Amino acid sequence: MSSGVIQCVVLGATGYAGSELLALLHKNPHFSVVKAFGSAEREAIRWRELAPQLAAHSSLMIEPWDMAQLDHVSVQAAFLALPHAASADIAPALLARGIQVFDLSGAFRFHNACDFAQAYGFEHPAPTLLAQAQYMLMPWYSAQAEHSVYAIPGCYPTASLLALKPLVDAGFIQGTPVITAISGVSGAGRGANPATSFCEVSMKAYGVLQHRHQPEISQQLGCDVVFTPVLGPYARGILAVCTVTLTEQGAVTNLQAHFQAQYAEHVLVQVVPAPPAVNHVAHTPFAHLHVAQKESTAVITVAIDNLVMGAAGQAMQAANQVFGLNAYAGLLP
C-alpha cells in the first residue's frame, strides 16, 4: 500500500487516450498530475480548451514535451499515451529516473524483440525491457513480482481476451477462434487521416490477416486466432464478436455460469443477458459480455469503450493496483 498522493505525469495528453486518462486521474484522489505534455512540436495549451467535455473546471496546462521539465519535480509514475515508437524511445529514460511507466501503446506488449519487430515493423530500441514488462489485462493481474514498466493491452485485444481467455484457459475450445471486431473512429487517434475523415468513414474491414493485434491476442491466449478489425461509422466503442468451436466438455458446460464465476470479483466486466451494444458502455469503464451457445458452437460478444476500458480506464486500474490502492479509484463513484 502506498502512503500519500502519487505524483504523476501524462505524456500524449493532447490525444484522445491521454486526455481521457487526465480526466480519470483528476477524479482519483490518490493521484496528482504534476505535468501533462503534448508533442515537442506543439504550443502549450489549456486542457479545457482542448477537451471542454472532460476538463471544464480544470486550469491544467498541457506543455510541449521536454524531458528537462522533469528535473525539478518529484514524479513516481508516468503514463504514456503516445505513438508506439515514441513510447519505446522515451520509456527507458523515465525508468532511469526511477519512474514507474504505464504505457498505453503497443511498445511493451510483446515478450520478445522478434515478435515485436514483426508486428510493428521496426526494431525495438530497448529490447531488454520487453522481457521485464508486465502485461496488464486486469482480471488476470496479480501483484506477484515487482516491475517498472506496465504494458496496457490494446483495445481490440482487451475485448477479445475478455471473451476468449476464460474459455481457452478452461480447455473449452477446439480449433481456431474467429474474432470480428468493429471499432469507432476514435480508435485511430486524433490525428488527421483521410481514411478516418467524416466523409470517408463507412463500414470497412482493414488490416485483414495482418493487423498487429492478432499476434498480441495469440500471445496472450497461447493459440492461433483469426482476427478481423472493422472501422465503423461512430465515435466510441468496440464490439468484438468471437465465434468458437467447443470441445465436448465445453459443449456441456453452462458458459454463462462459467463467465459469471470468472468475473465475479471483477465488477467492471458484466455478464449481460442479451447481446450488448457499444452505446451501453460508451464513456464508461465497463465491459458487457454476452454468450450464446448451441451444441458445439459458442458466440461471445463483448462491448467496451475503446478509450476507457480499452485504454485509459485499464491504465487507471493498473496504476491503482500496482500502488496498492482501491482498484476502482477514479473509475467508479
Ligand SMILES: NC(=O)C1=CN([C@@H]2O[C@H](COP(=O)(O)OP(=O)(O)OC[C@H]3O[C@@H](n4cnc5c(N)ncnc54)[C@H](OP(=O)(O)O)[C@@H]3O)[C@@H](O)[C@H]2O)C=CC1
Ligand atoms: N485511441 C484508442 O482507442 C486507443 C489508443 N491506444 C494507444 O494509445 C496511444 C495514444 O493513442 P491516441 O490517444 O488514440 O492517439 P492520438 O493521436 O490521439 O494522440 C497521440 C498523442 O501523442 C503525442 N505525441 C505524438 N508524437 C509524440 C512524440 N514523438 N513525443 C511526444 N508526444 C508525442 C501527441 O501530441 P500532439 O497532439 O502534440 O501531436 C498526442 O498527445 C497509441 O499508442 C495508441 O495506439 C490504445 C488503446 C486504444
Ligand SMILES: CC(=O)N[C@@H](CCC(=O)OP(=O)(O)O)C(=O)O
Ligand atoms: C480504429 C483503429 O484504427 N484502431 C486502431 C487500434 C486501436 C489502438 O490504438 O490500439 P493500440 O493501442 O494497439 O494501437 C488500429 O487499428 O490501429
